[in-house]
Amino acid sequence: MKSLREDCYNSFFSHIYVEQAVKNHPRTKQALARFQDARVIEIGHYKDVFCRRGQDFLQQHRSQKLILAGKPGTLLYPGAAVCPSFGNDHFYYTSCVMNCIYNCEYCYLKGMYPSANIVWFVNLEDFFSETDRMLKQHPMYLCISYDTDLLAMEAVTGYVREWMRFADSREQLKLEIRTKCADRSFFEQTEPVCGVVFAFTMSPQRVIEAYEHGTPSLAQRIDCAAEAVRRGFSVRLCFDPMIYVPDWEAEYDRMLEQIFRKLPAGRLSDVSVGTFRVPQDYLKNMRRQEPDSAVVQFPYQNCGGVYQYPADLAGRMEGYLTKRLAEEIPEDKLFLWKQEG
Amino acid sequence: MIYIFTAACYEASAWIAHFQLKKDVGQTRFQTFYSENAKLCLTVTGAGMISAAAAVSSICTANGAGKGDFLIHAGICAAVGAGRGAAGELFYCHKITELTTGRQFYPDVLYRHGFCEAELVTGAKPWDTSETARAPVFLEEEKPFFLFDTEAAAVYQAGSYFFAPHQMAFFKIVSDCRETAAVTPEQGKRLTGLHMEDLADYVKMLDKAGRKEGQGEPVPEVLLKQLCRDLYCSAAMEASLRQHIRYCILAGIDYEGRILKMYRENGLPCRNKREGKRCFEELKRRLL
Numbered sequence: 336m337k338s339l340r341e342d343c344y345n346s347f348f349s350h351i352y353v354e355q356a357v358k359n360h361p362r363t364k365q366a367l368a369r370f371q372d373a374r375v376i377e378i379g380h381y382k383d384v385f386c387r388r389g390q391d392f393l394q395q396h397r398s399q400k401l402i403l404a405g406k407p408g409t410l411l412y413p414g415a416a417v418c419p420s421f422g423n424d425h426f427y428y429t430s431c432v433m434n435c436i437y438n439c440e441y442c443y444l445k446g447m448y449p450s451a452n453i454v455w456f457v458n459l460e461d462f463f464s465e466t467d468r469m470l471k472q473h474p475m476y477l478c479i480s481y482d483t484d485l486l487a488m489e490a491v492t493g494y495v496r497e498w499m500r501f502a503d504s505r506e507q508l509k510l511e512i513r514t515k516c517a518d519r520s521f522f523e524q525t526e527p528v529c530g531v532v533f534a535f536t537m538s539p540q541r542v543i544e545a546y547e548h549g550t551p552s553l554a555q556r557i558d559c560a561a562e563a564v565r566r567g568f569s570v571r572l573c574f575d576p577m578i579y580v581p582d583w584e585a586e587y588d589r590m591l592e593q594i595f596r597k598l599p600a601g602r603l604s605d606v607s608v609g610t611f612r613v614p615q616d617y618l619k620n621m622r623r624q625e626p627d628s629a630v631v632q633f634p635y636q637n638c639g640g641v642y643q644y645p646a647d648l649a650g651r652m653e654g655y656l657t658k659r660l661a662e663e664i665p666e667d668k669l670f671l672w673k674q675e676g
Numbered sequence: 677m678i679y680i681f682t683a684a685c686y687e688a689s690a691w692i693a694h695f696q697l698k699k700d701v702g703q704t705r706f707q708t709f710y711s712e713n714a715k716l717c718l719t720v721t722g723a724g725m726i727s728a729a730a731a732v733s734s735i736c737t738a739n740g741a742g743k744g745d746f747l748i749h750a751g752i753c754a755a756v757g758a759g760r761g762a763a764g765e766l767f768y769c770h771k772i773t774e775l776t777t778g779r780q781f782y783p784d785v786l787y788r789h790g791f792c793e794a795e796l797v798t799g800a801k802p803w804d805t806s807e808t809a810r811a812p813v814f815l816e817e818e819k820p821f822f823l824f825d826t827e828a829a830a831v832y833q834a835g836s837y838f839f840a841p842h843q844m845a846f847f848k849i850v851s852d853c854r855e856t857a858a859v860t861p862e863q864g865k866r867l868t869g870l871h872m873e874d875l876a877d878y879v880k881m882l883d884k885a886g887r888k889e890g891q892g893e894p895v896p897e898v899l900l901k902q903l904c905r906d907l908y909c910s911a912a913m914e915a916s917l918r919q920h921i922r923y924c925i926l927a928g929i930d931y932e933g934r935i936l937k938m939y940r941e942n943g944l945p946c947r948n949k950r951e952g953k954r955c956f957e958e959l960k961r962r963l964l
């Protein structure tokens with residue numbers, strides 16, 4: 336029997352919405368050439384589509400559309416309190432793509448954005464200019480893959496390579512590219528750049544199967560990270576968010592064993608640990624969007640506007656993992672997220 | 677439920693015949709037809725934006741339309757511009773522009789269909805090349821081809837109080853006179869009838885999709901109320917317990933067994949609020 340997906344839903348990027356202002360932009364043309372079968376719908380402003388009232392994130396995710404737009408105004412933002420800065424003073428993030436092709440149930444994007452459609456801002460040069468302006472004032476630690484998985488979109492946008500080229504000549508700039516993607520070919524075909532760190536999110540296979548829909552398996556992520564390390568890329572492992580599942584100790588043990596069998600701990604740039612946390616307003620939206628998701632409906636505790644696991648559980652989970660990691664990784668390379676204040 | 681709205685009776689007749697819809701005699705404001713089996717409700721709104729919006733809001737309010745439901749607007753339209761839109765051609769509308777305000781609306785196109793797609797413009801009166809073409813929306817943009825009607829933008833706006841953008845679909849059939857929507861009832865019936873099989877297939881597919889939309893497992897209210905009474909819960913404590921039970925249901929945790937054990941071991945119901953607070957904390961721990 337055919338699944339509903341096969342029967343009912345349009346394919347990924349079956350429709351592309353294009354802002355009038357960017358319809359002649361070279362990247363717009365590149366996107367339209369790549370998705371030749373897509374129906375093109377002209378729009379005035381990306382928010383006319385992206386910010387419509389009452390959109391259903393989960394339903395839209397089954398047939399994501401692409402929105403090509405230009406982003407005016409502020410392009411770089413100070414890093415959020417719920418995100419780790421890895422000891423960097425000038426911590427910023429930017430979103431040249433909004434939304435993700437993966438579908439992690441716990442993803443805060445479901446609470447932050449009104450739509451599951453993917454917005455690709457084609458004016459990357461403006462992002463570069465603003466970064467240069469800021470670099471004149473101080474060095475920067477810039478995360479470019481927070482509100483998307485930029486590496487997973489590389490075949491479409493090519494933005495990771497463009498950012499790497501940009502960073503190559505800017506010593507004061509440190510880039511973090513967070514990903515669950517396991518595209519080994521990217522690392523085989525790209526030269527590492529100093530100051531660019533690839534942060535692979537690692538989760539136990541059971542968590543991946545239950546909650547990280549559409550993402551590569553743990554084994555694939557490990558293989559890809561190992562390939563990156565072998566080729567001289569700077570690699571960070573993120574055990575963040577840690578997700579509670581029954582028998583979590585055993586699950587996380589199994590995961591670590593699998594990782595360090597293939598990945599030389601000594602060659603990792605650093606490692607971060609943090610249990611799941613999300614701003615209260617986002618969780619409220621996520622719960623409305625995902626009434627059937629155990630990870631979203633978990634009775635988190637509100638701690639200063641941030642929902643997180645009850646303190647004793649979070650402490651046990653983080654303590655357990657950091658202790659296990661400390662057997663492999665020097666302490667100064669281990670970062671544990673802590674709420675400020 | 678699938679709610680179908682047409683402006684005129686002749687646009688409704690093919691639907692009524694195909695799904696063997698029965699007239700709802702209880703409805704006095706708008707002519708409404710329904711089928712319990714097919715879970716369909718068809719309403720004839722009358723022509724124009726005010727009638728369309730009034731009908732959508734009235735019927736959807738009365739029936740509690742929402743998650744898992746769909747709205748279909750179907751009818752005859754004019755086709756403006758060269759190259760496309762032969763008389764009788766059916767279009768799925770992926771963009772609707774309200775002529776008077778220039779506002780644009782985008783129904784999501786999540787579900788697969790085999791129809792041609794086009795933009796639709798809704799005006800306050802039927803298409804008239806000499807007058808309407810002077811409106812600002814057309815001066816600003818060059819539109820090589822578009823459809824024109826007098827209801828869809830209003831249906832979308834009224835419908836969006838009840839439906840998400842993926843729950844609304846707009847179908848338009850080009851009239852025999854092509855550049856005006858003026859048709860005789862016979863022509864209207866015939867044109868709608870031409871596409872009824874395809875439209876019916878689409879409706880069936882929507883029905884299937886609607887049944888898959890998650891509603892969330894209900895929390896057993898009787899058990900929760902009893903528990904809250906026995907633990908002297910405040911409103912905040914009740915909300916917290918509700919969330920714990922909801923999680924347990926989704927995670928497959930035997931919450932009933934754990935609650936019963938708690939009753940046995942802690943001698944519930946509690947005697948006062950202080951004891952209730954202590955048991956409440958312990959129960960939360962036990963449930964996770």
Ligand code: SF4
Pocket residue numbers: 435436437438439441442443444481482483484515
């Ligand atoms: S990979 Fe990251 S950005 Fe993408 S859905 Fe998962 S958590 Fe969200």
